Amino acid sequence: MEVKNYYTAVGFFAISILLLSFYSIYWLSRNDQYNGPTTELIIRIPGSVEGLAVNSSVRFNGIPIGHVTGLFVDKDNPHYSMAQTLVRVDVPLYPSTKAMIKAQGITGMTYIELSTERTENYTLFQTATKEKKIAMITAIPSGINHLLSTAEDTLNKINVSSDQIQKIINNADNPLNRIIKNFETISTILVDNVSDLDKMIHRKNNVAVDFTKTLSNTSDFITSLNKTIKAVDIQKINQIIENIQVVSNNFIKSSDQVTNTINDLQETTHTFQGVGKKADHLLSDVSSQIHSKEAFDFWENISESSSNIRNSTSAIREITDHSQKIILTIDTIEKMTENLNNSSIKLKELMTTINSFTDSEGKKSLIEDAQKAIRSFQNTTEKINEYIPPIAKNLQNFSNSGLYDLQNLIRNLQETVGHFDDSLSNFERNPQNIIWGKETVKQYKPKH
Structure with missing residues (x-):
């Protein structure tokens, strides 16, 4: 009896594990895992899609609305890569919606970010249904990817510029030394003639005082002249x-x-x-x-x-x-x-x-x-x-x-x-x- 009970418990456990595995597969493969029905959306990405993989998240204003189901190259234009995704149908996506590849915080997980600036009469899915095509959006090049792709060219340009700057410095070495020597001589002359400069500044101060007195006299003259002009009877003239x-x-x-x-x-x-x-x-x-x-x-x-x-x-x-x-x-x-x-x-x-x-x-x-x-x-x-x-x-x-x-x-x-x-x-x-x-x-x- 004890042996039969043992086999019964093992069989029951194996059957329960099998059922749980089937349920897990069903739950992972269901279409309403994002609290709603999903549909296919293709995103054309210019350049490299490094870091993006299958099951990468697709977000709208930071909210997960789908995931990537496949990656392939555009046959018509090899410069573009195609990301096949499943997203919710009720998300307000329009032909003017922008898509961009971004990295998440410190972990660096790559995902696709979608954003809409204005509403339109028809959504992207409604337009695709009328035209009997799959909905498609062209993504904006990512700043990080663009930087990485152009980093080598930028470094080459920096190297060329540094070589040219070095040549200019070598050619201007002697003139710079002469300029420095001239500044030294000028500074020594100024130090030797500090007393003369003080006298000159004092004279300039006296001239400034005289000039202020002249300006005050001129202002008084202008006021008296205005009084004289006002005293004239304009009606008689x-x-x-x-x-x-x-x-x-x-x-x-x-x-x-x-x-x-x-x-x-x-x-x-x-x-x-x-x-x-x-x-x-x-x-x-x-x-x-x-x-x-x-x-x-x-x-x-x-x-x-x-x-x-x-x-x-x-x-x-x-x-x-x-x-x-x-x-x-x-x-x-x-x-x-x-x-x-x-x-x-x-x-x-x-x-x-x-x-x-x-x-x-x-x-x-x-x-x-x-x-x-x-x-x-x-x-x-x-x-x-x-x-x-x-x-x-x-x-x-x-x-x-x-x-x-x-x-x-x-x-x-x-x-x-x-x-x-x-x-x-x-x-x-x-x-x-x-x-x-x-x-x-x-x-x-x-x-x-």
């Missing part, structure tokens, strides 16, 4: 400038009116000259046909009228030559131009009458028309002679009183400018008079 502007504008407006009047006079003068030429030509034709006493009187009257017109024209020309002095006689000159225009119209009527004479048979009509024209010329000359004396009087008044006032104004302005110039020159020679004033009491100077 602005009012003087505005008055000068008003006077200049009035003078410009008057000059425009004078120029217009002179142009009218010149046009009237040209009209008289043309009419006179035509009248002389026609009268020469008429004089060849008429020899009576009335025609002789007619010719004399016309000659007198033409002489009067020439005198008037010369007077008008003298007036136009003095265009700057007729500002006060604009209205009178405009009336005179109206009379001259009326006279030109009457001359034109005379020309038409003379032209009709060449076609008419009788001479009485010509003489009557000529007498009428002569009367109109006489009236015109009388009117011109009446207007000339007041014009001359006005011009004389302007030349006497107006020009005298203008000269006085210019003289006063010149005196004002002279006083201002003298004030500026006195200020430049001795600016202390404005700040401290002039000496009112003379100091006593004893005679020896």
Whole structure:
């Protein structure tokens, strides 16, 4: 009985161990070992994957979410290695998720770290399901791996740089020794001349004190100058400038009116000259046909009228030559131009009458028309002679009183400018008079 009980206990123990082993295998191989269903994810890693092995951990922000199930080389690009992993499906992995190989603390265990910076509409697994592909992420090169891979190149560059630095030092050995010797000589000279340097520094201090005094005096001068400028009434200066502007504008407006009047006079003068030429030509034709006493009187009257017109024209020309002095006689000159225009119209009527004479048979009509024209010329000359004396009087008044006032104004302005110039020159020679004033009491100077 005891032997049978022994075999029964051994068999029961062996069966229990076998069941536990099967359960352990099942527990290790189950898909929900990370508290959820898992799916396949391939991570493309550039460069070397040294330290990474099968069953290495895959973490998201430091939390384990899966493990590596296989490692192989990318057939399309041998520079990349492929890490086949199983990770949880509900982890928020997006196409912008970053992957990197890292080492864990002191132990140095290598794992894959995943991190997501922003959320997107579709996860990496949803996109892969639509495209019927396996989800894939390209990892960022690890800083440690990159350092290890480039360490040899870095050391080579350091060796080359050290050789070049050594050559530069060898070439610059003699110049450096000379520079050191020069510094030694300069230091000995400075030590020997310390007393002179102290004297120089003391002089510089005195100069600095004098300069500060000068600056204080300058600041006082500037403050007094500001007070002087503030004491000036700016409104009065602005009012003087505005008055000068008003006077200049009035003078410009008057000059425009004078120029217009002179142009009218010149046009009237040209009209008289043309009419006179035509009248002389026609009268020469008429004089060849008429020899009576009335025609002789007619010719004399016309000659007198033409002489009067020439005198008037010369007077008008003298007036136009003095265009700057007729500002006060604009209205009178405009009336005179109206009379001259009326006279030109009457001359034109005379020309038409003379032209009709060449076609008419009788001479009485010509003489009557000529007498009428002569009367109109006489009236015109009388009117011109009446207007000339007041014009001359006005011009004389302007030349006497107006020009005298203008000269006085210019003289006063010149005196004002002279006083201002003298004030500026006195200020430049001795600016202390404005700040401290002039000496009112003379100091006593004893005679020896």
